[in-house]
Amino acid sequence: MSQTDDHTNNDQVDNGHVNNDHVNNYRRKFLGQLAAVTATGALGSGLVLNNFAQARPADEAVSSNVRYGLLIDTSKCGNGCDACVKACNDENGLQGFDRPETDAQWIRTVKLRDKSTNRTVSLPMMCQHCEFPPCVDVCPTGASFKRADGIVLVDKHLCIGCRYCMMACPYKARSFIHEELTGQVQGIPRGKGTVESCTLCVHRVDKGETPACVEACAKDGHKALIFGDLKDASSEIALRISKEASMQVRGDLKLNPGVRYQGI
Amino acid sequence: MAKIHYREIEGNSINYYILLGFFAVIIAIALAATYYMEHNGHHVTGMTNQIVWGVPHVFAVFLIVAASGALNVASIASVFGKTAYKPLAPLSGLVAIALLMGGLSVLVLDLGRPDRLIVAMTNYNFKSIFAWNIFLYNGFLVIVGVYLWMMMEHRMNKYSKAVGFAAFTWRLILTTGTGSIFGFLVARQSYDAAIMAPMFILMSFSFGMAIFILILMGSYAGTGRPLGTAVLSRLKNLLGVFVAAVLLIVAIFHLTNLYATEHHGFEQFILLNGGIYTFLFWGVQILLGSLIPLFLLYSPATRESALWITISCVLVITGGLAQMYGIIIGGQAFPLNMFPGFEVSSSFFDGVVNHYSPSMPEIALGVGGVAIALIMVTIGIKVLRFLPLSLDDAIVDPHYKPATEETAESEATA
Numbered sequence: 001m002s003q004t005d006d007h008t009n010n011d012q013v014d015n016g017h018v019n020n021d022h023v024n025n026y027r028r029k030f031l032g033q034l035a036a037v038t039a040t041g042a043l044g045s046g047l048v049l050n051n052f053a054q055a056r057p058a059d060e061a062v063s064s065n066v067r068y069g070l071l072i073d074t075s076k077c078g079n080g081c082d083a084c085v086k087a088c089n090d091e092n093g094l095q096g097f098d099r100p101e102t103d104a105q106w107i108r109t110v111k112l113r114d115k116s117t118n119r120t121v122s123l124p125m126m127c128q129h130c131e132f133p134p135c136v137d138v139c140p141t142g143a144s145f146k147r148a149d150g151i152v153l154v155d156k157h158l159c160i161g162c163r164y165c166m167m168a169c170p171y172k173a174r175s176f177i178h179e180e181l182t183g184q185v186q187g188i189p190r191g192k193g194t195v196e197s198c199t200l201c202v203h204r205v206d207k208g209e210t211p212a213c214v215e216a217c218a219k220d221g222h223k224a225l226i227f228g229d230l231k232d233a234s235s236e237i238a239l240r241i242s243k244e245a246s247m248q249v250r251g252d253l254k255l256n257p258g259v260r261y262q263g264i
Numbered sequence: 265m266a267k268i269h270y271r272e273i274e275g276n277s278i279n280y281y282i283l284l285g286f287f288a289v290i291i292a293i294a295l296a297a298t299y300y301m302e303h304n305g306h307h308v309t310g311m312t313n314q315i316v317w318g319v320p321h322v323f324a325v326f327l328i329v330a331a332s333g334a335l336n337v338a339s340i341a342s343v344f345g346k347t348a349y350k351p352l353a354p355l356s357g358l359v360a361i362a363l364l365m366g367g368l369s370v371l372v373l374d375l376g377r378p379d380r381l382i383v384a385m386t387n388y389n390f391k392s393i394f395a396w397n398i399f400l401y402n403g404f405l406v407i408v409g410v411y412l413w414m415m416m417e418h419r420m421n422k423y424s425k426a427v428g429f430a431a432f433t434w435r436l437i438l439t440t441g442t443g444s445i446f447g448f449l450v451a452r453q454s455y456d457a458a459i460m461a462p463m464f465i466l467m468s469f470s471f472g473m474a475i476f477i478l479i480l481m482g483s484y485a486g487t488g489r490p491l492g493t494a495v496l497s498r499l500k501n502l503l504g505v506f507v508a509a510v511l512l513i514v515a516i517f518h519l520t521n522l523y524a525t526e527h528h529g530f531e532q533f534i535l536l537n538g539g540i541y542t543f544l545f546w547g548v549q550i551l552l553g554s555l556i557p558l559f560l561l562y563s564p565a566t567r568e569s570a571l572w573i574t575i576s577c578v579l580v581i582t583g584g585l586a587q588m589y590g591i592i593i594g595g596q597a598f599p600l601n602m603f604p605g606f607e608v609s610s611s612f613f614d615g616v617v618n619h620y621s622p623s624m625p626e627i628a629l630g631v632g633g634v635a636i637a638l639i640m641v642t643i644g645i646k647v648l649r650f651l652p653l654s655l656d657d658a659i660v661d662p663h664y665k666p667a668t669e670e671t672a673e674s675e676a677t678a
Contacts, residue, residue: 099307100611100613101312101314101613101619102306102307102313105611108611108612108614109610109611110602110608110609110612111608112603112607114606115605115606115607125602125610125614134449134450134451136389137391137392138392138393138448139389139392139394140384140388140389140394140395141383141387141388141389142387142388142389143387158387159377159380160375160377160378160380160383161377161380162375162376162384163316163317163376164392164394164445166313166316167316167449167451167452167596168450168451169451170450170451170600171600172600172602172614174313175313176306176311176313176376177376178305178306178307178311178312178313179304179305179306180305192376193302193305193375193376194376194377249603250451250602264603
């Protein structure tokens, strides 16, 4: 500023009113530049802030006004059908290594036979997305977490592979990755030494789509799986659950799973 | 009691270096096994998606539990004021730290991502008993370290009782935490019981004492320092009481389960038709690891013999490992009861007894944890003054008389 002041004083002394225009021009230019710098700064910081806003963890943007869940009508489950299992494996890139004891299974077909009546039932079993998930309770690092919309996930950056969640899950829903993986599907983080399970196809749900298993079941004409918002009274899943009998597996544990079954 | 003189061991003999070399080789093998498992992934181990905690956890939890038990000798001296145990207190602290380090090493090296240890140290979910245990373990190392300082630094002796009390309280909480890792698992028939915590505390008394007696006898035999029967007799009698206490709580655990119909399946599995797990329970844990040592420790024919006391300790440790194997692996082998009243089958081994056969790398890692503990003790007693020059009867307890039947019984019931 001192330089500017000196310059201005000299102009006034030496060149009269012509110099006043010069001064005004100079001031205009200076103020203009200042405004430009300020505007750039403001815009720039705005952009930076905007970027921060977009980089916030996905779970913070998720609303707890929604609770996603599944209703599984076992009476509609096709005999020997494994369309949901195949769709899950394809969607999430779960390739096996021909080692059934260590290969990851996010969804599996469970066959039940009533010991007293011999009645048989077949149903898909996966992460039940509990309201009070024991896996989240026991996880030492907080890698196992529940989104506000009820989807239970594993943060692949925090999982240390202690496998305590697998000890705690009443549904055997989780798999530990026992070997190096290659060719993972983009957007489905998976890796050796960490634990994973059904994500309820969170990448599809966030785009407003339904999970791959639900889509495949409908495509096959069974429509045994219904996906939706349990809190939305007008959704098909909420309407069905309010009118028809359904059950929670291990309901005695009071974990309030987001997955309900009919016909067991 | 005469004044106790503590001295470092010389540690210059060829045998000392052979011992160090032996432990070092076992640790090297364990590290190689860890590299092999971590490089290839856990599919090269016996662990699966059904049995997620294998032999390394058996060793790790055993060592961690034994660590807190090893501290009891020091606690008896400073908390309960039994002066006869005072000469043993520094070694007790050292063994406690060493066993915990050995156990934690195995636990960490068996993680899916041991490279993320820093994550476990910086991210805590305080609802997780596992997270609490990280604090309990680290805190134990610090408190016992300070306790050793108070005991071994003459100027600080006056604080040793207070710190000893803190260490004793901490170790009880620590073992409660370790037992609760299993006690808090609501999903599984084999766990989900508050009795897990006190059971682990009693197990720690027993396993820790057996290991402590072996290390004490080994180091005195190796250095040629006198170890009188007064010390040994007290320790082995205590061991007997602890073994009996574990038997009692194990009996309560199973009797309570047997009373509840919902647990009959699990009890049948462990007690009757569980194959290896039934054998480990009756054959190793109960007979070999409890009843036979109890007999040996109190029978007039064997109770004074250093050899039989050694054998008893080895048997208690063997029984303890079998018990840990039954709890950790047997507990996972028994299928989850997802659909009561139904026969369940799937591609993910639902409804069947899960198969597990330990692999060599897992065993190597587990044994490596034991070697880490023992090498720490071996080096520790050479570097610092943990061991009294003599634990002769005349020094420890001049009034000690070799046990007659009556004195042995009165000590056992005391």
